[in-house]
Amino acid sequence: MLGFKNFLEDEEGIGVVEMILIVVVLIGLVLIFKNKLTSLVTDIFETITERAGEV
Numbered sequence: 001m002l003g004f005k006n007f008l009e010d011e012e013g014i015g016v017v018e019m020i021l022i023v024v025v026l027i028g029l030v031l032i033f034k035n036k037l038t039s040l041v042t043d044i045f046e047t048i049t050e051r052a053g054e055v
Helices: 002-009 016-032 034-052
Strands: none
Touching: 016 034
């Protein structure tokens, strides 16, 4: 139990709460811009497919 207490009191590096907040923000951005991201990725892959024959 002492190891867990030391883990909770450790202030070095990125904490679990900060990592969870970053993940939540990233998921929120993906949900907000889902349609734009989907069309962007589709356009990129179409361009790659079209230009692959040129190489």
